[in-house]
Amino acid sequence: MQCNLAVIKGDGIGPEVVTEAMKVLDTVGEKFGHTFDYEQILMGGCSIDATGVPLTDEAVAVAKSKDAVLLGSIGGNTSTSPWYKLPPNLRPEAGLLKIRKELGLFANLRPANLYDELKEACPLKAEIAERGFDMMMMRELTGGLYFGERHTEEVDGVMTAVDTLTYNENEIRRIAIKAFDIAMKRRKKVTSVDKANVLDSSRLWRKVVEEVAKDYPEVELEHMLVDNCAMQLVKDPAQFDVVLTENMFGDILSDEASMISGSIGMLSSASLNETKFGMYEPSGGSAPDIAGQNKANPIATILSAAMMLRYTFDLDKEADAVENAVKTVLKDGYRTIDIHSEGTQLVSCSEMGDLICERI
């Protein structure tokens, strides 16, 4: 199979971790007889430095012409980097919002699970960690407060800022369908999170999710208020299978879910549109403090590449091979610094990439 990718190495540790993921893809290519073709585009701080904007229309056009995008990470230190002196619409993050919208990537999937080998890193107590957890956070990614009309103006001499949270039934339906489809391949439970006791958008959300649920009689649907969900994630994460929610709630809850896994350097993500097209990136940030030191954990990016094999190219066997290689490397005791503990062997970012390639 010929797989054409746009690659955004981005800022901070982005280039290092993407390089390892490409190494892994090439190894998969050799073993299974596929060709991966990469065209690099700029986004984020490096794009600002080179072009003055965080994402050019030309870069968007390249991304659109490919099968998928592999992304490292973007942005820098918000208090020291000159990028954060720019107006908001010219900062690195604006590139990310633009590419999501331009490519119609409305469904953000972020698995959060506990690795047996990394239970020690889990910030929750043993009693909870022992039960383990394995959930898929499904965040709506192109609607709500992030993309609503906003403005700041003086009203009777008082500065007033307005952001708008809009959802229509079609936006809700398409992400709900993705969530139920994915639940069918997992443990067949969807927890839909909203604030229906306050927000109109949440009441519409709940209504549409219930309609969609009718087409999936095998899937158990439960509704949960967002404040309660923030509590339940800490108290009893094992209860969750697929968690379906809107953009802002998903931003907060998926980060909370990654943190309780204790190893954000292990967590992948996929952002999908209506077709097989997707953008794949690690859940963690650009970690400017350790950039360029060959210290970063490339596993999240490598697992994101595995998600790409599965969701965009339907290469399940190949995706399994990558995921199993990661598990074996952990079992063999190799760790990057972020997940290192006594009795395990510390390796660099590129060594970790090599070790995984050897096991594919």
Added chain:
Amino acid sequence: MQCNLAVIKGDGIGPEVVTEAMKVLDTVGEKFGHTFDYEQILMGGCSIDATGVPLTDEAVAVAKSKDAVLLGSIGGNTSTSPWYKLPPNLRPEAGLLKIRKELGLFANLRPANLYDELKEACPLKAEIAERGFDMMMMRELTGGLYFGERHTEEVDGVMTAVDTLTYNENEIRRIAIKAFDIAMKRRKKVTSVDKANVLDSSRLWRKVVEEVAKDYPEVELEHMLVDNCAMQLVKDPAQFDVVLTENMFGDILSDEASMISGSIGMLSSASLNETKFGMYEPSGGSAPDIAGQNKANPIATILSAAMMLRYTFDLDKEADAVENAVKTVLKDGYRTIDIHSEGTQLVSCSEMGDLICERI
């Protein structure tokens, strides 16, 4: 001193826990020479049953005529109670939103701390729990998405729901001032939480908070994005002193913070206006499943009464007496069922109230 209170026992365990808090206040009155006068009003489900609405204007008028409100809890089981068949603006929670707005209770204070005696209940691992934490969540309570214009309508045949998030500089300034004032009495650190990389309201929030900070040179101000804060609460709660944030973020984060303390039955809250007036209530919900069984933990409500003594009546000595009585009761090994563990003595709601009164 003559202290005039409106009392809202409310639904679920509300009546039981409020009764114990009143017992404690009366004991304080006897010991320290104050008189507490109580006038009961209805709010929530019990008000719906009696009057058809969750809060009458007459009840609001009574509350306004007093020095403070003592509240138990409102609402019932959302899937089985008939209250949740009503339109949203007639449900129990609408009473809560109405009283907050009518009384101008813009500042919600929710302490979240770990009790030495209850460290076992903390869902975080020992390494984190050992460091302890003691933070004050300051949530703006009468602005933002909760009180913005909202509507649902068909746009080109597609159902569309809109909620509006509005903040003006005055709303931000007054809650920021409260936060810095409180930080001055604590460890002199304010963490202001927003999503300034996306929202206009957050950018205005950050700007106004920075202006207010100039008047408090001794207080350290730090800004944190809401998604990061959801992670940091789990990873390293000890870093927080005062956490200042807007209504919706505060809803989510203060519940997360109570959960990591592991004992929501212990956590009080105060909602204040510009004057000394306040509404005081436990952080937990109405727990309909254990209502009427004399099993609930009254400590959160009793500590809320202590906050009332401190913030509304400036009775610091009396507030200390209540807080110390609670600590002593825990040290003496008494526990209600929610915080019970081996080697401690299980007591009922009313027994817990009595035990605390004896120690004042």
